[in-house]
Amino acid sequence: MPRPPGHGPGYEVKRQEIIDQAAALFAKQGYAATGIAELGEVAGLAKGALYYYIGSKENLLVEIQDRVLGPLLTGARSIAALDEDPVLKLRLLSQALLDIILARLDHIWVYEHDYRHLTGSNRSRLLRQRREFEKIVRGLLVAAMDVGAFRRLDPRLAMLQFLNLHNHTYQWARADGPWDAAFLSREYCATLISGFCSDGYDVAGLEKRLAEYRERSSA
Amino acid sequence: MPRPPGHGPGYEVKRQEIIDQAAALFAKQGYAATGIAELGEVAGLAKGALYYYIGSKENLLVEIQDRVLGPLLTGARSIAALDEDPVLKLRLLSQALLDIILARLDHIWVYEHDYRHLTGSNRSRLLRQRREFEKIVRGLLVAAMDVGAFRRLDPRLAMLQFLNLHNHTYQWARADGPWDAAFLSREYCATLISGFCSDGYDVAGLEKRLAEYRERSSA
Amino acid sequence: MPRPPGHGPGYEVKRQEIIDQAAALFAKQGYAATGIAELGEVAGLAKGALYYYIGSKENLLVEIQDRVLGPLLTGARSIAALDEDPVLKLRLLSQALLDIILARLDHIWVYEHDYRHLTGSNRSRLLRQRREFEKIVRGLLVAAMDVGAFRRLDPRLAMLQFLNLHNHTYQWARADGPWDAAFLSREYCATLISGFCSDGYDVAGLEKRLAEYRERSSA
């Protein structure tokens, strides 16, 4: 993200504001259908000044993607590194993912819909990061099989089911909807784990173990 | 789709070909990013001749949506009307849905991504049809609860889980992929039904009942 | 008007029908705003067949102009050649002009509005004919001055007043309007001759002399 050097103190603040507003507009109307002029109106800036902050329209898209993928990967990596039961880690990852989806619905909408408008290295960087996230999910699923919690499943298909169920949520979720991330994560995981687990696995026990973990880690 | 009267026998054939090609391009690049000129190149027609067939760019989008929603609703309605166990009907609906998704991956991609570019009555008609489909799914889920096969779930959340799991498939499925609709439907339904069913429900028995139904109905 | 040689008997009939329909459309919507396709629809012919009859769009314009200017010049020439009082001849010319205007309102509309879309020789021919008509009017006015009926006026300005008053009629006249050509001619000429005539000229007597002339010439 090369930025022209030498900016005043308010630069980054204003810049982040503009990205917020862009995300909202892109989510509502689509990236392609949103014009720079419209962004300027919302930001209260003329086009020239806008470009001073954003560099280019595609840059905005990159920033929005990063705002999603950055926390997502950070969260996923640290969860993967925990020394805990893989099923519990899946549950944690599920909630982290839903947290981000619900907290930044507009960003997610752009992330899911308009990543195709990225070009060149922006695009390949994005795809690499997406693959890393998928790999972490798959790794946890395989670990759950290895410890005998899950049946032997096709790891890729299991991962895709996990992602299908979570990622499609942005299509219908609303900031003021009835369900929060914790609730949705519990429901989704109940469904997935019932389907994936070995005979006799104690599905209901997971939430208790989650509560224990929370207590432990906050201590 | 009113067409000016008086067209030769080859007209409709060519027209359908063009819609095929448009679906492929829209799926690959997005509706907004695909130009009429590009469509013309692929179709081997100048822009003028192209318009002779398509009427407008939005018209293409409408046709593609209809190719998805038409069969989908027809299938869903006839399945809903069957006098069978609601869980079996869900399994049938799941496969019908995946059949369409996998058979017309590019159409689905456009259907899921670019419906927002529809305007006016085209848009409202689409949304109405989508709601009808969702209502059928919800109806089957509620019926499964009523007969005691499923636990008492929030019907809307159950429907959304069903749709999340199925509809997101277009994001990664490939025409030459390893899994067909029958296989995916079995896996998805296994997951969902394990999660949704009442204690003691015979999940594994579903596939046997499906085979019996197939035999019966083909007889 | 070179036409491809060798036509069947119905050719000219159909051709004239098409010109009628074209005049109606051009009058209502303007020449530029009327498409060949629209003409075809009205004529019940596909575009190819239409071109067989019309040659080109501009050709239609030429034909319409001719339908106006042909009779107009023929009438004007024969009136100018009469051995009568020039004021009476002006009265006759006025009515001939209004006859044509009211009888073919749509043609006149096109004639007055769209002659600018003519190109090349079509255009110069039209302008030549228009000038000839103006010359005839001017000649009659000068003759009326020469015999002492009219004051000495600027001949060009007198002619222009004559034409202003008559030619602008197409702007508001309606086929089903309250006034016919005879009435309008009487009114217009009353106005003009009152303004143009020498002191003591018997304006009111003109209509009587007109009636006598009519009797004479029909005998």
Added chain:
Amino acid sequence: MPRPPGHGPGYEVKRQEIIDQAAALFAKQGYAATGIAELGEVAGLAKGALYYYIGSKENLLVEIQDRVLGPLLTGARSIAALDEDPVLKLRLLSQALLDIILARLDHIWVYEHDYRHLTGSNRSRLLRQRREFEKIVRGLLVAAMDVGAFRRLDPRLAMLQFLNLHNHTYQWARADGPWDAAFLSREYCATLISGFCSDGYDVAGLEKRLAEYRERSSA
């Protein structure tokens, strides 16, 4: 004519220049036959920059119509409100009308020829204003009958004669022609009033009364 906010000082100047140039082109070639590209060439601007000023092609037409109808109605209303002899007021209105016609020949040409290309509210607004002008003329003619200056005429036909004679002037007048508005108005009114007036009305006296009025009102 709502313009986006925030324009520099030169904006309106340039904008008016462009409208001038557009009026000249439209008058010469017709609105429909004049392309945006051609306007840009004349203005020395690329198409994009042109649109920055004009908004749309139809907007240009609206502006040109307003430049004619604005002064025309303002003038007509203030003349109608004068406490003077109706015949004198007709004479004043005649000259005001011809002033505008001769001062902005190209605008008038567009006004008379291309108003049909206006759509929607632009069109209805124009027609409403045209009718108001006609009503003022008719009102003055009826007033002249009421005071006994004119014979009892059909008010509508008298108005139409007035308008025919004046409005058709644009068809042949030239900016560098031999006659100015004052002269033409005197001639036209002499013709009309001779035709319309009651027996014994002092036509010749009108010009004297006009001179007196001018003296009075300039004092």
Added chain:
DNA sequence: CATGAATGAGAGTTCATTCAT
């Protein structure tokens, strides 16, 4: 820092005309 003005390519669409069948 911020502006308004300009660009130029490209968008979707229309249309008079041609021609093989």
Added chain:
DNA sequence: CATGAATGAACTCTCATTCAT
């Protein structure tokens, strides 16, 4: 005689981007 299909240029308009001030 008549058709439907094809062309290609022109149409109005939009938009991301740049830059002198």
